[in-house]
Amino acid sequence: MRRLLTVVLICLGITAGALVAASPAYATVFQTYGSGVNVRADAYLSSAVVGTLSGPTSIDVDCQKQGDLVSNSDGTSSWWAHVPALGGYVTVVYVAIPEDQLPGVPVCGDGPPPETSDITLADVQAMFGSRIANPSIVQTGLPSLNQAMRDANINTPYRKAAFLATLVHESRLEYNIREIGDTRVYGGRGYIQLTGDFNYGPAGQYLGIDLLGNPDLALSLQWSAPIARWYWTVARNINPYADNLDMGRVNAAIGYPAGAEDQRRCDSFKSALQYLTGSVPAGVICTRPSKLKGDTSQLTRTQFDTLAKNGGGLG
Template structure:
């Protein structure tokens, strides 16, 4: 019986391995050090990984996007999808002189492309909190991409995310917390704070945030870092799904107080704009376990606050 089970498991593993590499994948070599793998075929798309040096990669499809010119090569608008890394690199940094990869199919279009948030949208949601419309508008392409990458595509998730950011940074990607002179003080959309956040965020993206904390409020990294905090440092989408703005605020990391209600009111305004009404069941207050400053907790420690004593599994 054990022998049969082992053979069965081995067969499943073998089958899974075969599925992992698409049949139509074509092998190439990257030609650059520290090559960004982006979530889509645009320079504004968030960086999801950095390939440290020339490496072999499989390409299963290609997509037209932003034009990129690599020294010594013709400009190309084509980007190769790397299934092993779940992202795109420009064809310009692959070992080919072609501007479009021969023998590689085009990627299927997204049948349900997410709707971008516009400047008019956030002004309608948050009014005078949008204090610098030009700057907010400049950051929206990267912020919309980060929202897509984080699966912030429903009204509840968009409302919670945008309401949080408008209070954190007024939706200005390059903001520095006023009066905060600490080396790892608040920066960017999500006001990244503390070496306990700068370090892990930098490692996740393959950049040295501890050595260069100002990257946290650059146009390139501010939105991806907000996405990282929302989905990696914390798991906030389910809280938004449950209309529990109290837990969302706790997850951002500051002690309970009057600010919770202000952010919850912004959440309601955003929902009213996005859906035409404010649903019943919104929770603005925090459970007692979340009342303190949770900013320095790891994700595991934060998640444990919501687990009843003796709970397993």
């Protein structure tokens, strides 16, 4: 069936190669077959179902990864196609190709960055408007912030939108901001409002600086952005949530209890997506899983990752 459908698509002139021109530059178009094919938050059958394809569908795939083995009457594959517009992964078993791995598609995280241009002051002002309260401070910090984004592989529109939307709410994108009214020794500081000795200690150890002894280093131009990068990729692993358009899990990963702030941050995420891509993709997730609605700030990365996983069902 997969080979037959591929031949039919070629005869109709709607091969993946013919459709790429209408897709984002970093995506390749494929056709699924069958009905009721699940779109999952990750490449595992235990991952949450974030959507279902009612019938054959053209999908824009930016990368692929290995996960759970899935079989049907036409074959078996452990490869899953990442479809940003759908906010998740589709098993390659239900993609109309003769191979068991997508041809010409990079492995997620291994390919060249599809987006490399630096963020400018004009960019963030267009995304967030009046939330940029001190443009001169934002401008001063942008070179270090752009470097931190490159170091953290925050190099796609989805990742940039999630990261910048988070920071504009944490710090108004000001590298030297101190949380108003917070007089604690290890209170909120810097781009990502680093908080608690349980973060200052590990962040300082990772970066080779004494943040416990000198917490104001988190306000410095030299260290504020690297600390934000550390939290995004080391204390937590947030890029995959951004890839899935899952701002609910992004917010939970930052470490504050669920509430009205979640929707405000998700609205900023959508605003950034609109600016960076020209539209707000379908499948943006603004709400958290029930297990992540409390204060998750003191969880280890492993503990958080365990709570962040859910799902069930087939395919």
